[in-house]
Amino acid sequence: MLKVGLLGAGRIGRVHAINIAAHARSQLVAVSDVNEDAVQSLASAHGAKASTSEAILSDASIDAVLIATSTDTHSDLIERATAAGKRVLCEKPVDLSLERAQRCLSAASKTGIPVMIGFNRRFDPNFAAIKASLKAGEVGKPELLSITSFDPAPPPVSYVKVSGGLFRDMMIHDFDMANFLMGAAPQKVHAAGTSIVDPEIGKAGDVDTAVVTLTYADGRIAVIKNSRRAVYGYDQRVELLGSEGLLSAGNVLENTVSKSTSKGVVSAKPELFFLERYMRAYAAEWDAFVASVLDGAEVPVTLEDGVAALVLAEAATESARSGKSVLLEV
Amino acid sequence: MLKVGLLGAGRIGRVHAINIAAHARSQLVAVSDVNEDAVQSLASAHGAKASTSEAILSDASIDAVLIATSTDTHSDLIERATAAGKRVLCEKPVDLSLERAQRCLSAASKTGIPVMIGFNRRFDPNFAAIKASLKAGEVGKPELLSITSFDPAPPPVSYVKVSGGLFRDMMIHDFDMANFLMGAAPQKVHAAGTSIVDPEIGKAGDVDTAVVTLTYADGRIAVIKNSRRAVYGYDQRVELLGSEGLLSAGNVLENTVSKSTSKGVVSAKPELFFLERYMRAYAAEWDAFVASVLDGAEVPVTLEDGVAALVLAEAATESARSGKSVLLEV
Amino acid sequence: MLKVGLLGAGRIGRVHAINIAAHARSQLVAVSDVNEDAVQSLASAHGAKASTSEAILSDASIDAVLIATSTDTHSDLIERATAAGKRVLCEKPVDLSLERAQRCLSAASKTGIPVMIGFNRRFDPNFAAIKASLKAGEVGKPELLSITSFDPAPPPVSYVKVSGGLFRDMMIHDFDMANFLMGAAPQKVHAAGTSIVDPEIGKAGDVDTAVVTLTYADGRIAVIKNSRRAVYGYDQRVELLGSEGLLSAGNVLENTVSKSTSKGVVSAKPELFFLERYMRAYAAEWDAFVASVLDGAEVPVTLEDGVAALVLAEAATESARSGKSVLLEV
Amino acid sequence: MLKVGLLGAGRIGRVHAINIAAHARSQLVAVSDVNEDAVQSLASAHGAKASTSEAILSDASIDAVLIATSTDTHSDLIERATAAGKRVLCEKPVDLSLERAQRCLSAASKTGIPVMIGFNRRFDPNFAAIKASLKAGEVGKPELLSITSFDPAPPPVSYVKVSGGLFRDMMIHDFDMANFLMGAAPQKVHAAGTSIVDPEIGKAGDVDTAVVTLTYADGRIAVIKNSRRAVYGYDQRVELLGSEGLLSAGNVLENTVSKSTSKGVVSAKPELFFLERYMRAYAAEWDAFVASVLDGAEVPVTLEDGVAALVLAEAATESARSGKSVLLEV
Structure with missing residues (x-):
């Protein structure tokens, strides 16, 4: 115990x-x-x-x-x-x-x-299934990764000011997901960011919508899209194109009901936010931590992983500011 | 030519x-x-x-x-x-x-x-794929067939009066589909019918909503559901449970677009009616007829098939009237 | 407490x-x-x-x-x-x-x-959403209900012998679901049953595959399909056609991942069995019980409801045996 | 006539x-x-x-x-x-x-x-529905556009050599789609390209996988992903996030059949290539041309549009080569 x-x-x-x-x-x-x-x-x-x-x-x-x-x-x-x-x-x-x-x-x-960092999304059953399928070689060699990660609504500007900015505060999860799925750090980071959702966020020196392109030494590419606002809920998807196929993890919906009327077919929205969407992930994360301590299992997300994600956040912040790509030592 | x-x-x-x-x-x-x-x-x-x-x-x-x-x-x-x-x-x-x-x-x-009867639905790429999968044994031995077939809107009562009734006019397609997919005639027919959509149809001696259960000599069962009204479009689906899996053919939708807003996720309705839904089926049907004449290919739907479907329509009409199952000679 | x-x-x-x-x-x-x-x-x-x-x-x-x-x-x-x-x-x-x-x-x-009966499926978020939508009149007047309920694998014949039979042991849930969604008892019950999955179940006097048609005094119809074997998992779906649309509750899948390869697009199976599928339902059921005791909320599933489902199971058992419809006093 | x-x-x-x-x-x-x-x-x-x-x-x-x-x-x-x-x-x-x-x-x-250019995808019923929904303001102000466009298999290297390169030959369609949906030309183009699918394509001076980011004067962003190889078929999707929702156009599948077995649920692949996928688009394109000539309707895709797409292809080619963003005069 x-x-x-x-x-x-x-x-x-x-x-x-x-x-x-x-x-x-x-x-x-x-x-x-x-x-x-x-x-x-x-x-x-x-x-x-x-x-x-x-x-x-x-x-x-x-x-x-x-x-x-x-x-x-x-x-x-x-x-x-x-x-x-x-x-x-x-x-x-x-x-x-x-x-x-x-x-x-x-x-x-x-x-x-050993220290474990709480990148909960690695334990989401959907993203974990993508990783397992990749490892099993089910779609061959990975070539192009896409991560979509939209929050339902932007935080208050007061929070934005102390948050470290979108890349450190929000996209940090996606940088870790890219590291997790690609199994390597990229060589180059290019970020395009804008404050189209809320100009006040721009005045506070941050962006609320961003696209980051990561390129890897072996020619692979990853692209991450973030928005602070998706009015239909928490949009969390991953797609990975490999030499033998495509893996795609969709959203978790509130229920499986559809209603067909003369106006169209309406189905449920994605779970509203991270507590609902990642409820199972948090439990699985804790289970993995317990196993790492009590059973000597490998620590699944290390402090090094935490630092590696920050390296990408830093580079993206710099790229969005300068408009130029940032090269990383790999 | x-x-x-x-x-x-x-x-x-x-x-x-x-x-x-x-x-x-x-x-x-x-x-x-x-x-x-x-x-x-x-x-x-x-x-x-x-x-x-x-x-x-x-x-x-x-x-x-x-x-x-x-x-x-x-x-x-x-x-x-x-x-x-x-x-x-x-x-x-x-x-x-x-x-x-x-x-x-x-x-x-x-x-x-040879005479070919125009049961166009056999040539629908979706239902044809179900038949091909069945033949290839992909879900093992068929056990339970379900056919859903709803029209978008009831015809005028004047038409109903001369139509021969729902079982001969509308469900005739589904009887043929059952014969096509099951590859045998049933032993017993039970029909439940009602005129819940339009009481005038009931006054004209017909039903507008019906469920027919077919039981086969070897223990298989088929169930057919018909309604004269599905306000969201032409609903045409087939499901077949076999010993090793389920085959399911869904509707053909107007387009592949979905719109996610704060009110839900809205996608397109099924194609409105038979000309849109079965456009490809009619072309494939004609192609099969040409091949049967010019190449001596087997006639894919015979006059015997046309009569066999009528036998079921007659039995269902009788069952809905009497409230009792009708036994067929097989 | x-x-x-x-x-x-x-x-x-x-x-x-x-x-x-x-x-x-x-x-x-x-x-x-x-x-x-x-x-x-x-x-x-x-x-x-x-x-x-x-x-x-x-x-x-x-x-x-x-x-x-x-x-x-x-x-x-x-x-x-x-x-x-x-x-x-x-x-x-x-x-x-x-x-x-x-x-x-x-x-x-x-x-x-007051006594509450554990018909857990009423608390499934999907079926509960169907009920709520119905109550809100979102698809108009209900006309035709379909319930699909397949278990992943048949129980041992030793269990079948003491189970009371498929209608009392398995379809009892679906009878309650019909009572729940239709809000009334049917007037007439017709059952077709077969032991096509396992002839030993037939020898034990039971069926393993069945279709039951319920007809209501006001002309509505419900159809329930049961099979003891769906090798792809626990198949639990409900569809309700109303005068203004269709409500449909699909299966809960193991995850949201799809894999597209040259062989097709593969997605996850339904949750394997009732503990996984109805995990959330059991928690919601208990919450409703607590509220009924501590807050005086209405008991959501009464002992009368439990008896009403048994009445239908009894009638269906009799109909499957005799081949005739059974009339109920309503 | x-x-x-x-x-x-x-x-x-x-x-x-x-x-x-x-x-x-x-x-x-x-x-x-x-x-x-x-x-x-x-x-x-x-x-x-x-x-x-x-x-x-x-x-x-x-x-x-x-x-x-x-x-x-x-x-x-x-x-x-x-x-x-x-x-x-x-x-x-x-x-x-x-x-x-x-x-x-x-x-x-x-x-x-007037000259009309055959950008057939504008006439695809799915993408046309996205445009219509946008115009009707159904998802508010557009903010972030994503275009996925993968071919089933790379062309021969001999073709690649005379093709003008991926950006002029293949992504030209997506540049036009961006211009069509965004209704404006971007201010800046950033391209990342790689020849990970076939190194011979790289030796011929071209890329086979690319991600292009377009940024607009008003802060909007578009991202285009291309790959010359998606073994599961022709992958053609568009997503547009707006201030009030998300529009998403999925692939057109070969049929609507799914097969559920113990190994998973298998559904059909996307239509294999452009003739199948865009059959309806080509007919609609011709219809629009006829209307522009006979009825004086506006030419829906002008020669100017053709040149505008080329401007983006040129800029992307340059960006992929230099590793730097290219600014456009707008």
Whole structure:
């Protein structure tokens, strides 16, 4: 039984709490958060202790921590947790600063304690099936990857200002998905971005719609499309053209009902947002973390993976700014 | 080059005229109809002769006739055409009277001239693919067949009164489809019918909605659903459950566009009616007729098939009336 | 907080245990089963007491019981539980004997304690959406209902012999679905059944493939298709044709991935069986039960509903045997 | 009745011949080709005269010519035909040389005779429905366009060498589609190309897989993906994200049949290639041309449109070569 401390009792912390508590081999022991009310209510709902991050990190009976605090605390908490010998699952992104994330990686590596980063989409049954099919060679050699990732609605401009920008905050998931499916880092990054959804986002120095092209040393190409607004729901799709076929993962819909009338055939929208769409992914992610700790299974998403996604986000941000492609060392 | 006389220049006659004229190995030579205007305009559009059925049947240069006149003339024209040595493609149904159709079959058989009946749906690429898959054993042994066949809107009650009733006029297609896919006649017919769409149809002695269950000597079952009204278009589907899988043929849609908005995902309706849906089927049907005449290929839908479908229509009419199943000699 | 005793720790009991434990307003207090090992492991997994049905029914601190024991004990346990003042959620079917179920209903009614029957499919988000759309009048007046319900594989013949037969054991769900969606009992039942999947099932006096036609006093028709074998998974679909459109609920697939190769486009199969397909339905069912007890919400599936489905199962069994339709008093 | 001369009796010429002959308001009068056999057989099949381009262009009884000869003759024939006062429908592309096409435009403009360019995809019912929906404002303001266009198999390298390259030969269709749907020319073109399908194509100086990003003055973005190889068929899709929704046009499949077995659910592939996929588009294109001549309807695809697509092809070719974006004057 894995004894777990949860750092962070916000929206995503509550999702993790349910999965930790429901898992047959893990137990939620303690919860911390800067918000006292949040921590009390979440702890009591799962029979855990309301605590502090300090107390959790120094509690020898706790095996692992899940870091679901605000992004600016991730690097610091990863360093402290690994120094304390705790296994770590940390929410994405590692950090908004690539340099800080790299220092964190360096520090954590020295402890020898593996850190897992919460790129939940790798555990989505649909994207995981794409990866499995690829690995099995079912469509031959991959050649052209397309990732579509649209949020239902843009965040407030106040959030945009502190978010690190679309490439670090939103497309970071897609950069990791590209790394995951392509199994290599690209050589070159080209980004086109615009603030056509909300000009205020542009005034805040960010984009809300972007297309990024990644080219790889062996000639493969990937293209990522992001928009902050898809009024019909959370649009999350992946397509991969290979030498022997195409793999395509569609959206998860709210239900399977269609209604045919004189006006057309109406079916359900995609699940509205990430909690609904990735509910199964979060549970599978937690299961993989438990297996990596208790069974010695390979850590499926490493801190290095977290840094690698940030490298692409940094390059895309630069490319969108300069209008020129950015070359990466590979 | 097959020289063809077309008897009947109404809606369906015009469809056949185009296919006869467009086919590389057939030529539309003459057209007849009781309506003088119709025959003139159709003949001139295709460079054919406006003629009469008498003249066509006695013209030695004409190899084949396509009978697209009103149903009550079919048996008579089949008998006269085969007696004149013409190959025949006759629109369905052979006759509204089973007894008359049987006499026609008897007379035509004596001439030794094969007659093809225009059950166009056998030539629909979707249903034909189901048949081919079945024959190839791709879903094992067939066990349970379902046919859904809904018209977009009920005909006028005046038509209903002379139509022979839903089972002879509309479900006749589905009886033939069952015979085609099951490759045998059923042992027993049970029909449930209602005039829920339009009570006036009920007053005229007919039904507008019906479910027929066919049971076969070897234990297979087929179920046919008909409605005179599907406001979203012409709904034409087939499903066949076999020991190793399910074959399913869906509707042909007006286009492949979907529109996702905050209200749902809207896609196109099925093609509105039989001319649109079965356009490709009519062309393939004509091609098969030409091949049967010019190449000696097997006649794909025989006059016997036309009578066999009528036998089921008669039994279903009786079952819906009496509320009891009707046993057939097989 | 609703304190709940679970009677039955088998496959379905374990599903309910998870939902009871996970629900914010219910607590699993005690579990009983004839199998000692099953009861011990299930109880400990959820921090509940291993107990006996006697002890649970006489424990005043327990508010409600969930009956998930073998069918032959249902009527007895419902009577004892309601006599003891416990609210009840009982798995389907109420009983294999219609007469026994009616006596149970009579006894339970006298206690004034409402009993809910576990027709889980009413809580499936897809079928529930059909019901909601119907209620909202989105397709006008219902006219023709079709229910397709195929199991992935037939049960052992030993099970078939004690199951009460396909109509009571399997189609009972579909009878309830028809009652649920049509909002009335039919006037007439016609059943065609065969043992084409496994002749041994026929020798045991049962069928494995059946088509049932229900006709209603107002002219509506429903048709239910069952097969014990669909090698591609659990096939659970509903279609309802109304005066203004068609509602259609499709299968829930294992994932949304398609693979296009030179051989065709392959997509995922339906979820294999009822635990996967109806996972969300079982959770929603439990939530509705909790609301009916704690909030006084209407009991969504009553003991009367359980008896009504049995009436249809009885009639269909009789019709399949006699080959004649069975009239019901409505 | 429009009297038409067809210049070119190759594969695409034969498609046009059928549409000209089948159209109620046009007549195929004469056909020319460098291949004597081709011209004889095509002419006789449609009752037209085997002729030469010279004779056709100087025949005063001919109203219009359809140019379906090899690309290097297009500009010259357009100039001669318009000088002779003939209305023209010319296959795409206008020319491989942008400079030559611009001279052709200049010469043709002076004659005042409108020229239509055969960008057939604008007439595909699916893409046309996207355009109509956009125009009707059904998804609000367009923001992000995606075009997927994959051929089933790469052409021979010998063809590649004289083709003008992927951007002029293949993506030219997609550039026109972008111009058609966006209603404006982009400001900037970025192309990434690779010869991952066939290295011999790379050695011949061309690419076989490419992603082009177009950015517009008002902040809109379009992305076009091309591959010379999709083993599952001709993959032709368009998606447009707008402020109020998403429009998506999928592939046209060979049939609507699906087969569910223990291995998955298999459905039909996209129509194999452009003749099958765009059969309806070619007929609609011809109908639009006839209407533009006989009814004075607006020419739906002008010579200017043909040149505008070439401008993008030129820019993309340059961008793929240099690795830098190309700015356009708009």
